[in-house]
Amino acid sequence: MNVENFRQMYVAELQELRNVEAQLVKGLQLMAERADHAELKKGFQEHQQETQSQLERLDGMLQAHNAQPGEHVDQSMQGLIRESEKWAGMVPDPDLRDAGLIASAQRIEHYEIAAYGSLATWAKQLGFSNDQATLHAILDEEKRTDEKLTDLAKRIVNPDAAHA
Numbered sequence: 001m002n003v004e005n006f007r008q009m010y011v012a013e014l015q016e017l018r019n020v021e022a023q024l025v026k027g028l029q030l031m032a033e034r035a036d037h038a039e040l041k042k043g044f045q046e047h048q049q050e051t052q053s054q055l056e057r058l059d060g061m062l063q064a065h066n067a068q069p070g071e072h073v074d075q076s077m078q079g080l081i082r083e084s085e086k087w088a089g090m091v092p093d094p095d096l097r098d099a100g101l102i103a104s105a106q107r108i109e110h111y112e113i114a115a116y117g118s119l120a121t122w123a124k125q126l127g128f129s130n131d132q133a134t135l136h137a138i139l140d141e142e143k144r145t146d147e148k149l150t151d152l153a154k155r156i157v158n159p160d161a162a163h164a
């Protein structure tokens, strides 16, 4: 299907993000299983629940635009998750692996922050004020997650990794 106007492009991007979150529900599950530090494991589990709720909010927005979730697979997110798995599989030391997991998770969060930032701006331009509010709320969740990961890395995980 060709994208002919801004609204179509916006809806296509909503579908893309819906797929990103669906992949991440599974990806964060794996990361939580891999994580060794209790606080990191808990952080991944909490963000997984948040991600599930983001997925549901995106479904609500798609429904309001009479659009289906779509079958498109976001290959960028697929690649980011695949790399994080590959990387984690190569690092036997749990402290080092946790530092690597945080770095992978932050790449993922930054990808989401970029995507939600653009989409929220598009929603504003198109006059979809409900969507704009929801997209901003999700954007804030992603930013908070990124900050929590930075804090955890600096405070606990990186110092431990330095002693591995």
Ligand SMILES: [Fe+2]
Binding pocket: 021, 024, 051, 054, 112, 142
């Ligand atoms: Fe997300």
